[in-house]
Amino acid sequence: MREIRIDLERIRENYEVLRRVARPAKVMAVVKADGYGHGAIKVAKFLDDDVDYFGVADISEAVNLREAGIKSPIMAWIFNSLEDLELANKHQIDVGISSFQHLQLLTHVQHLQLHLKVDTGLSRNGFTVNDLPEAVEKFMQVVESNNHSTKGIFTHLSNTNENEDNAQFEVFETAIEYARGKGLEFELAHASASNATLSYPGKHYGMVRCGIALYGLSPDGRDVSGLPLEPAMSVSSEVINIKRVPAQTGVSYDFRYRTEKETTLALVPFGYADGLPRAAEGFQVIINGQKFSQVGRIAMDQFVVDVGDSEIKIGDRVEIISDENPVAQIATRANTINYEIVTRMGSRPDKTYGGD
Numbered sequence: 001m002r003e004i005r006i007d008l009e010r011i012r013e014n015y016e017v018l019r020r021v022a023r024p025a026k027v028m029a030v031v032k033a034d035g036y037g038h039g040a041i042k043v044a045k046f047l048d049d050d051v052d053y054f055g056v057a058d059i060s061e062a063v064n065l066r067e068a069g070i071k072s073p074i075m076a077w078i079f080n081s082l083e084d085l086e087l088a089n090k091h092q093i094d095v096g097i098s099s100f101q102h103l104q105l106l107t108h109v110q111h112l113q114l115h116l117k118v119d120t121g122l123s124r125n126g127f128t129v130n131d132l133p134e135a136v137e138k139f140m141q142v143v144e145s146n147n148h149s150t151k152g153i154f155t156h157l158s159n160t161n162e163n164e165d166n167a168q169f170e171v172f173e174t175a176i177e178y179a180r181g182k183g184l185e186f187e188l189a190h191a192s193a194s195n196a197t198l199s200y201p202g203k204h205y206g207m208v209r210c211g212i213a214l215y216g217l218s219p220d221g222r223d224v225s226g227l228p229l230e231p232a233m234s235v236s237s238e239v240i241n242i243k244r245v246p247a248q249t250g251v252s253y254d255f256r257y258r259t260e261k262e263t264t265l266a267l268v269p270f271g272y273a274d275g276l277p278r279a280a281e282g283f284q285v286i287i288n289g290q291k292f293s294q295v296g297r298i299a300m301d302q303f304v305v306d307v308g309d310s311e312i313k314i315g316d317r318v319e320i321i322s323d324e325n326p327v328a329q330i331a332t333r334a335n336t337i338n339y340e341i342v343t344r345m346g347s348r349p350d351k352t353y354g355g356d
């Protein structure tokens with residue numbers, strides 16, 4: 001009745017495309033937020049034999065991967081407690097170090113593999129250029145005293161425009177030089193997520209961190225049609241009721257839609273509880289190869305499509321997201337980005353997996 005299908009083989013192929021783009025840099029497969037809604041454990045298991053790194057936000061996400069048997073290096077960059085760091089130690093999870101509070105916590109644990117985060121302008125996590133002298137000194141001290149090791153130095157971009165990105169790269173390179181000048185040794189510098197990986201071939205450093213492109217989707221504002229990236233998620237449902245109605249029939253809550261003339265309404269059991277935003281009202285679906293507009297309020301469990309005089313039957317498949325009906329149109333309709341749509345997709349229906 002409701003199907004969210006994930007093609008794991010496409011994810012692997014997308015990973016290989018990103019590897020070719022980034023070579024000789026490594027590619028981190030970002031699987032946070034349950035693999036952007038694609039199923040982190042399924043995706044990670046599928047890639048585990050041949051992946052450079054996995055990336056997640058929370059330590060708990062990394063622990064879930066380890067407990068599922070994932071062997072490849074994993075890095076996590078959001079945490080706030082000693083318990084998190086103890087788990088990172090126990091499960092061999094690299095951590096991003098972003099604040100003086102983090103440096104303090106590091107004095108209570110041993111043997112962690114670390115990546116120092118520089119805030120080059122995004123104003124989220126990381127040490128600013130002003131903080132860097134004190135941060136690098138304290139960082140090197142705690143690495144030495146607590147037997148930690150330094151794996152990398154990293155930053156994250158705002159993707160505002162080329163000028164702003166270049167300004168961030170410049171700050172990053174100054175920070176790298178400064179840290180190296182102070183004697184900090186590390187193997188990997190990394191700054192670019194999907195957008196910058198595809199936009200700035202000269203800025204891959206030692207590794208890139210790709211999330212959205214791994215799932216075959218375009219980073220916000222960037223056209224990837226020239227690359228053989230293929231969307232891994234498709235979403236479909238079916239028509240479960242058909243109704244012929246006269247002109248001026250009100251449809252769904254608040255009667256935000258009234259039929260102009262006599263028409264046929266098809267009911268589809270997929271709603272915001274399944275991850276389809278209520279704000280996407282008016283998005284397009286495909287039934288039997290024909291495009292139709294969803295009409296009226298999207299409800300918790302269902303929506304209505306005005307199919308006019310088309311011969312649509314109960315049981316006909318409804319493509320909500322497919323190669324022919326990309327997630328971008330739902331995102332645009334809902335005034336958001338494709339990331340948010342796929343990440344929230346599937347709170348109720350089970351996902352089914354192909355390609356494995």
Ligand SMILES: Cc1ncc(COP(=O)(O)O)c(C=O)c1O
Binds near residue numbers: 194
């Ligand atoms: C630090 C960091 N690196 C990489 C990524 C991956 O970004 P994208 O999905 O745009 O490739 C994210 C995602 O937000 C992130 O927070």
